[in-house]
Amino acid sequence: MKRLIATTALLGTLATGAFAQDLTPMTDAEREVFRAEVQAYLFDNPEVIMQAVEILQQRDAQAQAQADVDLVTANAAAIFDDGYSWVGGNPDGDIVLVEFLDYRCGYCKRAHGEVAQLLESDGDIKLIVKELPILGDASVLASRFAVAVKQVAGGDSYKAIGDALMSFQGEITLPSLRRLGSTFGLDMDAVEARMNSDEVTAEIAATRELAGILAISGTPTFVMHDELLRGYLPLDQMQALVADKRG
Structure with missing residues (x-):
């Protein structure tokens, strides 16, 4: 015993x-x-x-x-203030949510609606979107298109195109992107000329480098203040995290 x-x-x-x-x-x-x-x-x-x-x-x-937490703290400037990522929601919000996304990612498409609902229900959240095309050439093409739209036509057009790409069900090709851009009245000659520019390449490369530093291997990935959230989160869990961050 x-x-x-x-x-x-x-x-x-x-x-x-x-x-x-x-x-x-x-x-x-x-x-x-x-x-x-x-x-x-x-x-x-x-x-x-x-x-x-x-x-x-x-x-x-x-x-x-x-x-x-240590990774987010060490790379806070690149995550929250890179100078080029699109900012939505309330720019002065007390909660900052950063999303790394790929337009061909099924879970990103699912999360897109959840994030939209979160912003609609809570007016104190700042959203930062980072392009991380990881699902092949079509994903890279979509991101180059979206970033080119942002650089040529501004943030409102980028938001509209991003929403459209997230709901897009067809094959992403240059002709399909031309048609999509035309429906929003974009100057597609200017957008296409920008798509393969050094400026677009540099933005996507910088986000890829940051994702590597943060050990991000999939999309969507979120950052909320000091916390990395790897993978899709339903609306109720995001709301609970927001409440927790506010204390």
Whole structure:
């Protein structure tokens, strides 16, 4: 019984990560007995393994969250004030939400409506949009088009085109983008001339570089104040996070 209690205590210590004892002073026979008792206990109480795994997962999540906070803090200027990303919502809002997006990403399309509802229901949120085309050449083409529209025609046209691209269901090609731009009365000659310019290339490249620094591997990814939110979030979760950030 004493050995069982000791083994249980040892497993609890292992699960909490506090075990640092050197077992080398044991004799070979003692180590063999010890291993057998541990094995027998685990067979009889397999839930202990799951508890230890759960604790490890919690620690990993906490470590990742802190690492993300550190990344956001270290790269705050590039995230929140790069000088070129489109700003929507309330520019003076007390909550800043940054979205990295790809127009061909299904979850980005889904999140687009949720973010719009969030801004409509809360007038104190500033939205910053960052172009991160990661789903192939068509995604890059769409982003080049959107950024060119912003640079040539301004933020209102960029917002309209961004909304249209998020709801667009067809194949993204230069002819389809021409037709889309024409429906908004854009000067497509000027937009097309800008699409492959150094200015557009530099903006997309800078966002790609930032995404690499932040270890962003998918879209949508959000930043809310000091927190990285990796992946799609439904409206109720975003609202809860906003409330939490406001305290």
